[in-house]
Amino acid sequence: MADVEKKDTVIIGAGPGGYVAAIRASELGQKVTLVEHADTVGGVCLNVGCVPSKALIQAGHRLEQAKDGATYGISTNDAKIDFAKTQEWKQKKVVDRMTGGVNMLLKKHHVDIVKGDAVFLSDTQLRVMPTGEKQFMSTDTGSTFEFNNLIIASGSHPIEIPGFKFEGRVIDSTGGLALPQIPKEFIVIGGGYVGTELAGAYASLGAHVTILEGTKSILPNFTKDMVSVVLKNLKKKGVDVITSAMAKSSKQDDNSVSVTYAVDGKESTIKADYCMVTVGRKPSTDDLGLEYTKVKLNDHGQIKVDVQGRTDSEHIWAVGDCVPGAALAHKAFFEGKTAAGAISGKKTANDYVSVPAVCFSDPEIATVGYNEAEAKDKGIKVKTAKFPFAGNARAVSLDAPEGFVRFIYTDDDNKNIVGAEAVGPEVSTMAGELSIIVNDGLNVEDVALTIHPHPTLNEPIQEAADIALGFPTHL
The missing domain is CATH 3.50.50.60 (FAD/NAD(P)-binding domain)
Structure with missing residues (x-):
């Protein structure tokens, strides 16, 4: 040796x-x-x-x-x-x-x-x-x-599931990013972050996409009313979303792949150019x-x-x-x-409460801290305040008025913000500001007094804080 x-x-x-x-x-x-x-x-x-x-x-x-x-x-x-x-x-x-x-x-x-x-x-x-x-x-x-x-x-x-070995026309996300041409028919197994993002991307590029998701909803880690905004847009793109669907098996030839799945015990088979499996890692x-x-x-x-x-x-x-x-x-x-x-001997530590989660769906989703249910599970009594992008001039001028920004804040005199949720145009860009708000323990008055330039997509942050204070402006 x-x-x-x-x-x-x-x-x-x-x-x-x-x-x-x-x-x-x-x-x-x-x-x-x-x-x-x-x-x-x-x-x-x-x-x-x-x-x-x-x-x-x-x-x-x-x-x-x-x-x-x-x-x-x-x-x-x-x-x-x-x-x-x-x-x-x-x-x-x-x-x-x-x-x-x-x-x-x-x-x-x-x-x-x-x-x-x-x-x-x-x-x-x-x-x-x-x-x-x-x-x-x-x-x-x-x-x-x-x-x-x-x-x-x-x-x-990537996790490989029985009946869907990664070969040929059954691919993982790496294969999904390297397709030689835009498929006419594209099956995505798994409606999490990666599956939803790439399903939306290929639908925008012209493919007809079918998402098979094993749970009751795609993007199960996000709040239901946020996911509904994404679902509406996916359907507008022609994407078929089939939930509570268990992928059973696949068969392929040189030109296509057939996928058999079951919903409530009833089996169905669909055919596509490729099947991408994104059920986790x-x-x-x-x-x-x-x-x-x-x-x-x-x-x-x-x-x-x-x-x-x-x-x-x-x-x-x-x-x-x-x-x-x-x-x-x-x-x-x-x-x-x-x-x-x-x-090196520094007094460092990881704190995950304010780590932002972002899904680049269409429209995008961003969350930081606790949602309402999580806060209540932690024994924190909270209220919420939500401002819709329909009331934001910049979103309307971009022809993207769907979605909202929501704060989850303590139901007391302090009104400390313990969580933030956003779904709408380019909300990934506001995730950093939301993370600072939650990480620094700001309250709704702190945010309401922070002047945001007009017209920008970040204004709903200030507007949601105004609502929490009981003084809504553009709502």
């Missing part, structure tokens, strides 16, 4: 949690080695996830706007799309540019990047094998590292050799950590999709900074 190389801080995985942890650790004076099995940095999010999906969503919006110019008195002749050029733009101008930027940042911070698959030998040693050769653990190839501290940011991977923790360490997993295969990200092993930390909590890139960013700071 090759000599053991001594390392200061090692990070497994160059996704959002890993590369941000690497940058912060370097800024704090640590010498960082980043281990990544893929050819590019940025992880799923940057390469085959949240970033390229938003590019396709934007392309769909542009095509819809071009086709619907008559709304604004604009004559548009049959707008068309060259999907090959769309895919080229998505890859070269968006994904490659962003991954190149991350590479530059890592180089600037003197992060040593090692390509390969990582396997623990103990609580202080790691073996890195060439990608794809981990199962052989050859003594002739690879490197052995002895580390002072290590951060696991191994991410997650699993933490990528199975093949790390954690059994040779003190690191413990929960029942979902996630790594148990404390508020700083430290595992049961003194010098091993974990962040991102491989630990409990929502699988969100910005959550991983924060956890990566927290763990890197803790290694």
Whole structure:
């Protein structure tokens, strides 16, 4: 076996949690080695996830706007799309540019990047094998590292369900982002964040989409009246949404795939060009050799950590999709900074109450803190105040008056805001402000006294606070 190389801080995985942890650790004076099995940095999010999906969503919006110019008195002749050029733009101008930027940042911070698959030998040693050769653990190839501290940011991977092996015309979200052409018929199994976003994107691009969702509603983590706004728009796009539907099996040939599903025990079969399965993701923790360490997993295969990200092993930390909590890139960013700071002795801690959740559906959804039901479950007596985008001049001028902003605030003299919900045009851009409001424990008067420029889409934040005070203006 090759000599053991001594390392200061090692990070497994160059996704959002890993590369941000690497940058912060370097800024704090640590010498960082980043281990990544893929050819590019940025992880799923940057390469085959949240970033390229938003590019396709934007392309769909542009095509819809071009086709619907008559709304604004604009004559548009049959707008068309060259999907090959769309895919080229998505890859070269968006994904490659962003991954190149991350590479530059890592180089600037003197992060040593090692390509390969990582396997623990103990609580202080790691073996890195060439990608794809981990199962052989050859003594002739690879490197052995002895580390002072290590951060696991191994991410997650799509869940594969029985009868729907990812091959051919049965694809995961990665395949859904890389289709060579816009399908005429497209089946999406799973109506969560990813399924709903890509279903809307391909419907905007011209596909007829069918969503099969196992629960009673798509986007089950969001409040019902918010989801109803998204459902209305999906149906306007021609999307068929079938809920309480259990996918049973699939059959495919060179040109199509047939999917059999059951609702209340009654089976039906539909046919499409492709079937995309987006029923969730699993933490990528199975093949790390954690059994040779003190690191413990929960029942979902996630790594148990404390508020700083430290595992049961003194010098091993974990962040991102491989630990409990929502699988969100910005959550991983924060956890990566927290763990890197803790290694340097900083008094850091993760606080998840004000982590915003955003779905880039059409229209978008953004939430922070508690919804009304969650607050009541916590024993907090609350009231709500809601302002509709129909009363917002900017939304009306964008021909996007659907949706609302809602505050959940304490039913007492303080009127502290414990949660915020928004569904409507570009509400992802207001999620940061809503997070500050909840994180800083502001009350409705604080927000009502914060002047928002007119006409902007953020004005409903102030308007909802006015309603909570009992002095509505534009309602």
